[in-house]
Amino acid sequence: MIRAVAIVLLTAAAASAQGLEGFEVFDRPGDAGGTVIAAWKGVPGGDAGVEYVVSVAPAAGGEWAEVARFASTLHRKVEAPAVFGYAESNERENYCPVDGLLPAKGAPGLAKGHSLETRVRVEAFRGGVRVALSEGSASARPNWWAPQKANVLVFALLFGAGTFWLIARARRNPDVFVRRIPGLDAMEEAIGRATEMGRPIVYLNGLNGMDSISTIASVSILGQVSRRVASYDSQVLVPCYDPVVLSVSQEVLREGYTAAGRPDKFREHDAWFITQEQFSYVAAVDGLMLRERPAACFYMGYYYAESLLLAETGGSTGAIQIAGTDSVTQLPFFIATCDYTLIGEELYAASAYLSREPLQLGSLRSQDFGKIVIVAVLVLGGLVAMTGAVWFKHLFTVAS
Amino acid sequence: MLHLKRTVPLAIAFFFVVALILQYFVPHPLSEKFLGMTQKWAIIVVYVSLLLGVGSLFQSHLRKIRVQTPGWGYSLVTLSVFGLTVLAGFHSRGNSPGGPLQWTYEFAYSPMSATMFSLLGFFIASAAFRAFRARSVEATLLLATAVVIMLAQVPLGAAIPGVGSLSAWILGVPLTAAKRALMFGVALGSIATALRIIFGIERSYLGGTE
Numbered sequence: 019m020i021r022a023v024a025i026v027l028l029t030a031a032a033a034s035a036q037g038l039e040g041f042e043v044f045d046r047p048g049d050a051g052g053t054v055i056a057a058w059k060g061v062p063g064g065d066a067g068v069e070y071v072v073s074v075a076p077a078a079g080g081e082w083a084e085v086a087r088f089a090s091t092l093h094r095k096v097e098a099p100a101v102f103g104y105a106e107s108n109e110r111e112n113y114c115p116v117d118g119l120l121p122a123k124g125a126p127g128l129a130k131g132h133s134l135e136t137r138v139r140v141e142a143f144r145g146g147v148r149v150a151l152s153e154g155s156a157s158a159r160p161n162w163w164a165p166q167k168a169n170v171l172v173f174a175l176l177f178g179a180g181t182f183w184l185i186a187r188a189r190r191n192p193d194v195f196v197r198r199i200p201g202l203d204a205m206e207e208a209i210g211r212a213t214e215m216g217r218p219i220v221y222l223n224g225l226n227g228m229d230s231i232s233t234i235a236s237v238s239i240l241g242q243v244s245r246r247v248a249s250y251d252s253q254v255l256v257p258c259y260d261p262v263v264l265s266v267s268q269e270v271l272r273e274g275y276t277a278a279g280r281p282d283k284f285r286e287h288d289a290w291f292i293t294q295e296q297f298s299y300v301a302a303v304d305g306l307m308l309r310e311r312p313a314a315c316f317y318m319g320y321y322y323a324e325s326l327l328l329a330e331t332g333g334s335t336g337a338i339q340i341a342g343t344d345s346v347t348q349l350p351f352f353i354a355t356c357d358y359t360l361i362g363e364e365l366y367a368a369s370a371y372l373s374r375e376p377l378q379l380g381s382l383r384s385q386d387f388g389k390i391v392i393v394a395v396l397v398l399g400g401l402v403a404m405t406g407a408v409w410f411k412h413l414f415t416v417a418s
Numbered sequence: 419m420l421h422l423k424r425t426v427p428l429a430i431a432f433f434f435v436v437a438l439i440l441q442y443f444v445p446h447p448l449s450e451k452f453l454g455m456t457q458k459w460a461i462i463v464v465y466v467s468l469l470l471g472v473g474s475l476f477q478s479h480l481r482k483i484r485v486q487t488p489g490w491g492y493s494l495v496t497l498s499v500f501g502l503t504v505l506a507g508f509h510s511r512g513n514s515p516g517g518p519l520q521w522t523y524e525f526a527y528s529p530m531s532a533t534m535f536s537l538l539g540f541f542i543a544s545a546a547f548r549a550f551r552a553r554s555v556e557a558t559l560l561l562a563t564a565v566v567i568m569l570a571q572v573p574l575g576a577a578i579p580g581v582g583s584l585s586a587w588i589l590g591v592p593l594t595a596a597k598r599a600l601m602f603g604v605a606l607g608s609i610a611t612a613l614r615i616i617f618g619i620e621r622s623y624l625g626g627t628e
Contacts, residue, residue, distance in 0.1 A: 050445045130447040160446045167443050181613050231608045238622040261471030270622060290478035291471035297534035309489050323538060330541040344604045346597055354549035362600045366607035369622060377619045381610045388606040
């Protein structure tokens, strides 16, 4: 009995001298600093039933402080593909991120993201007996480049380069084919109808601010609409939800009237601010529609729950209604209630479609080429996935 | 003047858009600081612009009251309520519990807002009535799909064999495919529009294309 206990103790003592396989400590790459990582491949003899204890201490000397304790089934490298990639072995190997140590109070400080040289110790215990121990040190540093986002940069550059190439082509050959978009063709008709009936047009820019692409697209369309309204001597009313959009809308209207040679007809108060409260805005616009009985209502931009409240009220006044939005959840409501609806990207295409400017038409073509590429990637990805390979999927993933 | 109105805003837009795109790829604390700073600037710009909005509101409604356009009484109500809410806000020093501002919010604003929102239920019914009439093959398909989806949402319909699985298939396969296709188009359109703005091809947001 005594001999058996002695053998166990000796074995444990021998094992405690062993190091973890492939142990390393390094600064976390592609981050804002502050973190070092301890990583290892496993424990000699396998990691079944093993518990790891991670401690840190200043490299200059000091006491160890325990910062993490976890079973070997946790903290697998597969959870951090931004650091370790997508190797199959990551499902079996472990890592532990730890905060780099900072100078003590009163000591000279470090720049943000930097840390002291930090010693990291990882101990492996099986059944309460230490079976392996490794130490290493590193200091945290902030990085100027996030390599895990390289695929995003590559695709953005490719798409950007493609867009500029197509714009240059459109500049040389302005005769670019654009398929008919009935909703945009109907705008002309709606403005003409408003002129004949002597009633105004209500134009809404949606509920998002100028930082939204759909609002910018909406304002672009307003520019084209205002030119036609000015040349027909009709009136367009633009109640605004956002004060910045109001300011831009007024400028766009002024420019439209000027471009049409009717600056005297421009009325600044045709675009005005209502409120930034969703349903108060709806109440005000609905009231405006019921009082003014517009001949046409244009709903361009991004909408939320108010879409149906607006479109149904507009429909009850007998107005021609044309909507354009990239809000997927509100599209069905507009399709159900409006005469024409610009779906998603048609809203962005509207400015190019109405202005027929070669530069804008070129960028329109790049969207079509982008779609062709996406379809090709989807087909290729499907075929690769059928072979069981996952590398293709990772090309399009931003690792965390 | 034109230089100030067009070139300078375009240069500012170009600089900040490119800088913020680069910021996405740079994790350094200085880059995060820059992002935080621009976000604060954006908040300041938005709140200052709110003053513009209030100015516009007053200008618009005062004109209606002065000229006595049809419905000018509504303008009077709007401006009076605006003034009363501002007074209540000052009296409550922001939003002290139980003060007049909170009372206005709880017993005036909230019920009126809820009333507007509840109208949605009736409008959905009337919109559905118009959308789901079987006038064409597409409309009939829409009607049939809607009936299946709606049936699957109620216990009686879900008890019919096959309705639940058919509804799940419609939502999971054709609907998801259509939504994703739409999202691809929207994403590409957003990037193309953003590029047009960055390089000054799209200038309508500055008030024209000249």
